[in-house]
Structures are given as structure tokens and as C-alpha cells.
Amino acid sequence: xxxxxxxxxxxxxxxxxxxxxxxxxxxxxxxxxxxxxxxxxxxxxxxxxxxxxxxxxxxxxxxxxxxxxxxxxxxxxxxxxxxxxxxxxxxxxxxxxxxxxxxxxxxxxxxxxxxxxxxxxxxxxxxxxxxxxxxxxxxxxxxxxxxxxxxxxxxxxxxxxxxxxxxxxxxxxxxxxxxxxxxxxxxxxxxxxxxxxxxxxxxxxxxxxxxxxxxxxxxxxxxxxxxxxxxxxxxxxxxxxxxxxxxxxxxxxxxxxxxxxxxxxxxxxxxxxxxxxxxxxxxxxxxxxxxxxxxxxxxxxxxxxxxxxxxxxxx
Amino acid sequence: xxxxxxxxxxxxxxxxxxxxxxxxxxxxxxxxxxxxxxxxxxxxxxxxxxxxxxxxxxxxxxxxxxxxxxxxxxxxxxxxxxxxxxxxxxxxxxxxxxxxxxxxxxxxxxxxxxxxxxxxxxxxxxxxxxxxxxxxxxxxxxxxxxxxxxxxxxxxxxxxxxxxxxxxxxxxxxxxxxxxxxxxxxxxxxxxxxxxxxxxxxxxxxxxxxxxxxxxxxxxxxxxxxxxxxxxxxxxxxxxxxxxxxxxxxxxxxxxxxxxxxxxxxxxxxxxxxxxxxxxxxxxxxxxxxxxxxxxxxxxxxxxxxxxxxxxxxxxxxxxxxxxxxxxxxxxxxxxxxxxxxxxxxxxxxxxxxxxxxxxxxxxxxxxxxxxxxxxxxxxxxxxxxxxxxxxxxxxxxxxxxxxxxxxxxxxxxxxxxxxxxxxxxxxxxxxxxxxxxxxxxxxxxxxxxxxxxxxxxxxxxxxxxxxxxxxxxxxxxxxxxxxxxxxxxxxxxxxxxxxxxxxxxxxxxxxxxxxxxxxxxxxxxxxxxx
Numbered sequence: 001x002x003x004x005x006x007x008x009x010x011x012x013x014x015x016x017x018x019x020x021x022x023x024x025x026x027x028x029x030x031x032x033x034x035x036x037x038x039x040x041x042x043x044x045x046x047x048x049x050x051x052x053x054x055x056x057x058x059x060x061x062x063x064x065x066x067x068x069x070x071x072x073x074x075x076x077x078x079x080x081x082x083x084x085x086x087x088x089x090x091x092x093x094x095x096x097x098x099x100x101x102x103x104x105x106x107x108x109x110x111x112x113x114x115x116x117x118x119x120x121x122x123x124x125x126x127x128x129x130x131x132x133x134x135x136x137x138x139x140x141x142x143x144x145x146x147x148x149x150x151x152x153x154x155x156x157x158x159x160x161x162x163x164x165x166x167x168x169x170x171x172x173x174x175x176x177x178x179x180x181x182x183x184x185x186x187x188x189x190x191x192x193x194x195x196x197x198x199x200x201x202x203x204x205x206x207x208x209x210x211x212x213x214x215x216x217x218x219x220x221x222x223x224x225x226x227x228x229x230x231x232x233x234x235x236x237x238x239x240x241x242x243x244x245x246x247x248x249x250x251x252x253x254x255x256x257x258x259x260x261x262x263x264x265x266x267x268x269x270x271x272x273x274x275x276x277x278x279x280x281x282x283x284x285x286x287x288x289x290x291x292x293x294x295x296x297x298x299x300x301x302x303x304x305x306x307x308x309x310x311x312x313x314x315x
Numbered sequence: 316x317x318x319x320x321x322x323x324x325x326x327x328x329x330x331x332x333x334x335x336x337x338x339x340x341x342x343x344x345x346x347x348x349x350x351x352x353x354x355x356x357x358x359x360x361x362x363x364x365x366x367x368x369x370x371x372x373x374x375x376x377x378x379x380x381x382x383x384x385x386x387x388x389x390x391x392x393x394x395x396x397x398x399x400x401x402x403x404x405x406x407x408x409x410x411x412x413x414x415x416x417x418x419x420x421x422x423x424x425x426x427x428x429x430x431x432x433x434x435x436x437x438x439x440x441x442x443x444x445x446x447x448x449x450x451x452x453x454x455x456x457x458x459x460x461x462x463x464x465x466x467x468x469x470x471x472x473x474x475x476x477x478x479x480x481x482x483x484x485x486x487x488x489x490x491x492x493x494x495x496x497x498x499x500x501x502x503x504x505x506x507x508x509x510x511x512x513x514x515x516x517x518x519x520x521x522x523x524x525x526x527x528x529x530x531x532x533x534x535x536x537x538x539x540x541x542x543x544x545x546x547x548x549x550x551x552x553x554x555x556x557x558x559x560x561x562x563x564x565x566x567x568x569x570x571x572x573x574x575x576x577x578x579x580x581x582x583x584x585x586x587x588x589x590x591x592x593x594x595x596x597x598x599x600x601x602x603x604x605x606x607x608x609x610x611x612x613x614x615x616x617x618x619x620x621x622x623x624x625x626x627x628x629x630x631x632x633x634x635x636x637x638x639x640x641x642x643x644x645x646x647x648x649x650x651x652x653x654x655x656x657x658x659x660x661x662x663x664x665x666x667x668x669x670x671x672x673x674x675x676x677x678x679x680x681x682x683x684x685x686x687x688x689x690x691x692x693x694x695x696x697x698x699x700x701x702x703x704x705x706x707x708x709x710x711x712x713x714x715x716x717x718x719x720x721x722x723x724x725x726x727x728x729x730x731x732x733x734x735x736x737x738x739x740x741x742x743x744x745x746x747x748x749x750x751x752x753x754x755x756x757x758x759x760x761x762x763x764x765x766x767x768x769x770x771x772x773x774x775x776x777x778x779x780x781x782x783x784x785x786x787x788x789x790x791x792x793x794x795x796x797x798x799x800x801x802x803x804x805x806x807x808x809x810x811x812x813x814x815x816x817x818x819x820x821x822x823x824x825x826x827x828x829x830x831x832x833x834x835x836x837x838x839x840x841x842x843x844x845x846x
Contacts (some may be wrong), residue, residue, distance in 0.1 A: 031726055031729070032723070032726050032729060036448055036728070036729055038448070040450055046450075049446075049450070053448060053449075082519075084356055084357070084519065085357075085504065086357075086500065086503060086504055087504070092519065124488050151551055154551075154552060154555050155555065156557050157559075158558055158559045158581075162559060162560070163559050163560070164555055164556060164559045164561065166547075166552060166556060169521075169522075250343065259548065259549050259552075260551075260552055260717070261548065261552070262545070262546075262552055262556075264518070264520055264521040268520060269519075271521070272354060272548075
């Protein structure tokens with residue numbers, strides 16, 4: 001187990017190094033940089049001024065030197081300065097992380113707490129009206145784009161309640177605080193919940209046909225005990241994998257949701273930074289997201305062993 | 316009985332009148348909440364080229380002079396003193412002298428003096444040690460030889476030749492006075508001004524907050540305690556926010572005509588105005604390479620345009636047809652209608668124009684069996700894309716098959732500069748309704764914003780001639796002549812001038828939306844909330 005963890009940690013480092021190179025090179029392969037955008041949008045371009053600014057921002061240096069400069073800084077906790085706001089990148093990124101983390105956490109919680117129980121119910125009542133209804137709900141969740149759902153929620157709340165749950169940095173009541181996160185989390189988490197529900201259902205159906213389930217029933221175990229103690233425990237493994245993957249994919253959904261609900265999190269910030277070719281922000285943010293994804297994957301792998309004692313890594 | 320009734324009516328009338336007058340009495344207090352369409356790159360007005368900067372940061376500053384904030388049409392006659400108490404031209408019209416106010420302080424408590432005026436304009440002219448990171452309006456001051464001071468309370472602009480337009484340029488929202496003692500870098504992040512509101516914070520992609528300047532030199536102003544801009548790039552969310560009461564006003568001139576209908580249907584009490592914004596939608600033509608190096612094809616293109624159709628489709632009829640200068644009645648320099656209609660392509664008979672265009676195309680070797688294949692390039696923004704699609708449809712009628720080439724904003728200007736296009740659909744905004752700004756910037760030989768590299772030395776002489784002319788009527792006639800020639804030369808065919816909407820809640824008082832510029836009307840010093 002220890003050797004496995006060390007091996008995984010080493011692989012994580014190699015993966016992160018690869019990602020850092022890819023981010024860095026891809027960003028510079030995309031045509032246009034911040035200086036192009038600033039000067040060309042303004043119209044009047046003095047080539048000397050433009051060259052000065054490129055020099056000032058370090059963009060005239062060879063790409064390898066730029067990369068080493070970035071990685072060197074990163075290892076020392078120096079993320080550089082945003083080209084646009086001229087503030088330290090860390091100062092720009094840090095306050096936005098908790099906002100997105102709260103939103104992502106709530107979305108995952110919503111996804112698991114809705115998706116797993118409904119998946120179990122759907123499987124247990126296979127072929128019933130309830131099963132069909134739940135399958136329609138899950139298909140809708142997979143088909144509805146989150147930006148559309150988000151806008152629909154906003155329109156409905158304006159029309160029904162005369163207000164809308166867009167972000168407020170200083171909510172006056174706990175209800176408002178909950179609403180500004182919970183509503184967008186539901187909008188973005190609906191798709192994940194639907195996916196979790198379908199995976200839970202199919203996994204449960206497979207498990208419920210196993211011999212040991214029949215044996216449990218023959219021994220007089222109650223339906224609840226069969227479904228939740230014997231079946232769900234074994235069916236949940238692929239669900240955890242899906243939730244882990246969904247956590248990584250969530251950032252894509254969050255970009256749209258943060259834009260629609262006007263939430264100043266890292267996902268929307270990343271898109272804005274890309275628009276401005278604000279390299280220090282983009283490369284550090286993508287790196288941060290990569291670290292989160294790699295760590296989440298690692299935790300999911302570790303959870304396998306905790307949940308299923310038959311799994312022993314490295315044996 | 317009749318006398319009792321009359322007395323009751325009289326009492327009621329007096330009460331009503333007193334109610335109205337009380338309602339019209341400005342009230343102090345409140346935070347003015349506006350949504351912002353995007354996150355500006357910095358807080359320094361002098362270093363920007365978008366009114367996304369002017370709207371939130373103009374309330375921090377003052378100019379020497381400013382267009383009257385409550386007269387929608389900016390003109391020389393609506394220029395009012397601000398940091399200057401008065402101004403005077405020398406007899407030879409080559410020196411403009413400002414007497415400055417003595418009671419003005421910067422937000423950090425330091426006194427405002429003539430040295431600050433000199434510093435600001437020296438920096439704009441590129442003459443000072445400190446430099447702006449970018450200086451998009453340097454050419455506005457090409458005719459200024461130097462700025463001199465006489466003590467702390469007088470500053471003079473010495474010109475190389477008379478330029479009556481200078482005063483209008485100085486009255487624009489793009490011409491605030493900056494403090495000498497604050498560096499350009501600080502001004503980009505924490506601007507210090509003399510204006511009615513002080514800068515509090517600017518959180519990129521989130522919000523911009525301003526607070527009342529209690530030491531503002533205009534006593535009793537501002538009425539508001541502060542202004543808060545919430546940055547909401549998503550237009551649907553922003554409009555819903557306004558309708559639901561989260562905002563007191565929309566971002567100025569940002570509500571399209573179809574959206575305006577939605578706003579009015581959801582919030583019938585909202586006050587909405589539709590004004591021209593001095594932004595023209597036009598075609599840039601690469602005349603340095605085939606096929607548009609052929610004047611006949613360029614002329615055919617100009618003849619193929621059905622401008623009314625553009626306006627009908629995009630703005631439900633609420634737009635204007637004109638030349639380079641904003642059309643009348645809001646534009647000050649527009650050609651008279653009969654003169655405009657003499658220009659090829661502007662005549663009312665579209666089919667006749669297109670027949671003529673087809674003949675020109677056939678002369679150039681194209682026809683029903685041999686269509687010209689081109690790309691129409693434009694930015695990936697709806698206000699650019701939509702007219703480009705209509706243009707593609709219209710030029711089919713003259714044997715041109717075009718494909719839409721959508722370009723990322725970061726690549727748009729480099730692509731145009733490389734001349735890597737045939738036809739481009741472009742928008743040109745004018746900060747001041749002033750020929751000097753428009754002609755030199757967009758059509759002068761070698762100007763950076765003359766994207767098509769159009770260069771006509773004869774017309775350029777006329778640019779200088781109109782610029783020096785102090786007689787307004789004579790100058791207008793020269794401007795019309797120039798504008799007509801520019802259109803006849805197919806320098807940058809103007810398709811239409813847009814109109815856009817702004818809405819605010821009925822309790823917001825004293826907001827005026829300018830009708831011939833989107834850059835000049837955001838001081839907000841006497842805006843108040845009747846709540």
C-alpha cells in the first residue's frame with residue numbers, strides 16, 4: 001500500500017509537470033498576447049511603446065526562460081502579477097477559490113444526495129411508473145444545458161418572486177446566503193445528479209441480480225437491508241468513480257453557471273483572463289484546477305480501498 | 316356651492332403643485348446601482364479606448380471644461396467650465412488660456428494647480444518623463460505646441476495653427492485632468508481625481524465602487540452617497556437584474572431595441588430612452604489587393620447596399636442613414652438629405668442602384684455565370700456578426716458570393732493591420748461629434764486607425780482647411796464636401812448609424828443620455844434618487 005501511494009504521488013508530479021508544459025506552450029501558441037489586445041484595441045500603435053511593454057512584461061524573453069521563470073516563482077509561492085489588474089496573481093486568485101469551492105461542493109452534494117437515492121429507488125422499482133418518471137427526469141437532466149436551465153430559473157424567480165438569486169458578496173440573511181449558492185449549485189448539479197442516478201440505477205440492477213442478494217433474501221433479510229446494506233454498498237463503487245470524474249468536469253459547467261448567475265468565482269475569471277491573454281492568471285489557475293483534479297482522482301482511488309476491502313493496491 | 320368647489324379645486328391645485336415641487340427638490344443619499352457590461356482593463360481613462368472605462372470612472376474626475384451634462388446634444392455652445400473658471404482664445408486663435416479654480420483639492424487632499432494641467436497634457440503629448448502604458452488619443456493634441464502655466468491658476472495651450480475644435484476635445488469625457496503626484500501605474504489601479512466621487516475599489520469581473528467626495532468644490536454636490544457598478548457580462552442576467560430591482564439603471568446605451576421591448580413589458584414603469592450613439596457600422600475594404608483594388612468593384616459594392624433593410628432588420632427601423640458624421644438632427648455636421656442622396660448608393664431606388672452595380676461587376680468580368688468568391692471578416696461579437704450576415708445576403712444580388720469569416724477580438728486588429736482580408740465589417744465610435752476627431756483618426760494618410768490605408772492628399776488638405784476654419788457655417792460646408800467625397804471614393808462605406816437604449820427606474824433623477832456621443836455624459840454629480 002505504501003509503495004503504491006509513493007508511486008501514485010510520483011506519477012502525480014510527472015502529470016503536473018506535463019500539464020504545466022502543455023498549458024504554457026498552448027497559451028503562447030494561441031495568436032495574440034495582452035500587448036496586442038491593449039494596443040490594437042486602442043487603435044494608435046507606437047511600435048516602440050509596444051516593444052517596451054512586451055519587455056516590461058517579460059514577453060520578449062525566450063519561451064524556455066519564461067517557463068523557468070514561472071515554475072521557479074511557483075515553487076517559491078510567487079505566482080507573478082496579473083497583466084491586466086497589475087495586482088499579484090495570488091491576490092486575484094485566492095479570494096475567488098472559496099466561492100467556486102462552495103459552489104462546486106454544493107453541486108456535488110446535490111448530485112450525490114439526489115442522484116444516489118433516486119437511482120436506488122428507480123432500480124428497486126424497475127419497470128414501475130415511478131421508475132419511468134425518474135428515468136424521464138434523469139434524461140432531462142442530461143439533455144438540458146445548464147446555461148438554459150440557469151436562465152430559466154432566473155426568469156422564473158423574477159416573474160414569481162420579483163427578485164433573483166444572483167451573487168451578493170454581503171448577503172443580509174442566511175437564507176439569502178444559502179440561495180445565492182444553492183440555486184446555481186442545483187442548476188449546475190442537475191446534470192451530475194442525472195448521471196449519478198443513471199449509473200446508480202444500472203449498477204444496482206446488476207448487483208440485485210447477484211446470487212448473494214438472493215441468498216440474503218432467502219436468509220430472511222428485510223428488503224431495506226438487502227437494498228441498502230447488501231446491494232448499495234457494492235453498487236456504489238462505479239458511482240464514486242463517476243462523481244470523481246464529474247468533479248473534474250464540473251469546472252466546464254461552472255464557467256457557464258458563474259456567468260449566468262454572475263458569481264465571481266475562478267471559472268468565470270479564467271474565461272475573462274483568457275480573453276485578455278492574462279498569462280499569469282490563466283496558467284496559475286489552470287495549474288490549480290489540474291492539481292485539484294489530480295488530487296481528487298487520487299482520493300477516489302484511495303476511497304476504493306476503504307469502501308471495498310477486497311481491493312488491495314500494489315498486491 | 317360653486318365657490319366652495321372652486322376653493323377646493325384651488326386648494327387641491329396648490330397641494331399638487333407643492334407636491335410636485337417637493338418631489339423635484341433633490342434629495343441627498345442613496346447608492347446608485349448600475350450594472351456594467353464588462354470588466355474594464357484598467358481605471359485609467361487616458362489609457363483606454365472604450366466607454367466601458369468612461370462610465371464608471373468619469374465621476375472620479377473633472378476636466379478643464381465639459382459638455383453640459385443635461386443637454387443631450389454636445390456642441391461648442393454647450394461647453395461649460397469645470398476646473399477652469401473661464402477660457403479665452405488669443406486674437407490669432409493660436410492660444411487658448413484657462414483661468415483655473417482656486418478651491419479644488421485632489422481626493423488625497425493635495426491642492427489642484429495649473430501644474431497638474433501641464434503634467435496631464437504633456438503626458439498625453441508624450442513630452443513628460445512619465446509615460447502612459449498606452450496613449451490612444453495622442454493625435455488629438457497634434458496641433459498643440461506646448462502647455463504653459465502662469466502661476467498656479469492659469470494654463471495656456473499654445474497651438475501650431477488655429478484649431479477651434481480643441482475646446483470640444485477638451486470637453487470630452489476622455490479628457491480628465493490627472494494629478495502630477497500620482498503615477499500612471501497608480502492611476503490604472505487606484506485613480507485619484509478631483510471629481511464628485513472618490514474611488515473605493517475595483518474588483519476585476521466583479522464590481523467597481525465609488526463613494527461621495529464630501530470636499531467636492533461644487534458645494535452641496537454630489538447628492539448620492541455612492542455609485543456601485545456590478546459587472547455582469549451576460550446581457551440576459553443583467554436585464555433581469557434591472558427588471559427585478561437589483562439595479563437602478565442599465566449600462567448606458569447598452570439595451571438593444573428588441574431587448575428594450577422586453578424591459579418595458581416586464582417593468583412598465585421603467586424610464587427608457589433611445590438615442591443615437593455616434594457609432595457607425597461600416598465596411599472596410601482592402602483596396603491594396605484583388606479584387607477590391609478595382610474601383611468598379613468597390614463602387615458596385617457601395618451601390619448594392621440597402622441601408623434601410625439593415626436598420627429594419629437590426630433595429631426595427633430605429634437607426635439613421637448618413638455619411639461619416641452622425642446624421643441630423645442629433646449630429647451637428649451631417650450632410651443635408653438632398654446632398655446625401657446624390658451620393659451613389661444612397662438614392663432611394665435600391666433596384667436601380669443594384670442594376671448599375673451589376674453593370675459595373677460585368678465590366679469587371681463577373682456575372683450570373685461567374686460569381687466573385689470572397690470572405691467577409693468580422694469580430695466575433697453580435698453587433699458585428701449580425702450586419703455582416705445581412706451584408707453577405709445583399710451582395711449576392713451583384714454576383715458576389717461571400718463567406719463569413721469570424722475573427723477573435725485579439726486577432727481582429729492584427730489581421731486588419733496585416734491586410735489579411737478582402738472585406739471587413741467594422742464599427743467606428745466617435746468620442747466627440749467633431750470632424751477633427753473623425754477625419755484625422757479614420758481617413759488621414761498614415762493614421763493608425765485608418766485601417767484601409769485610404770490616402771487622398773487633396774482631401775487631406777481639406778481636413779486641415781476645415782480644422783482651421785473659425786467660421787462655423789463655412790466649416791460645416793467644408794465638412795459636408797469632405798464627407799461626400801469620402802463616400803464617393805468608397806473610402807469606408809458607411810452602412811448605418813445605430814440607436815440604442817438606456818433604462819432607469821422612475822425614482823432616478825437627473826440622468827441625461829447624450830445623443831451624439833457615448834463617451835461624455837457620466838459625471839453624475841447631480842443625479843439623485845427620489846426614494
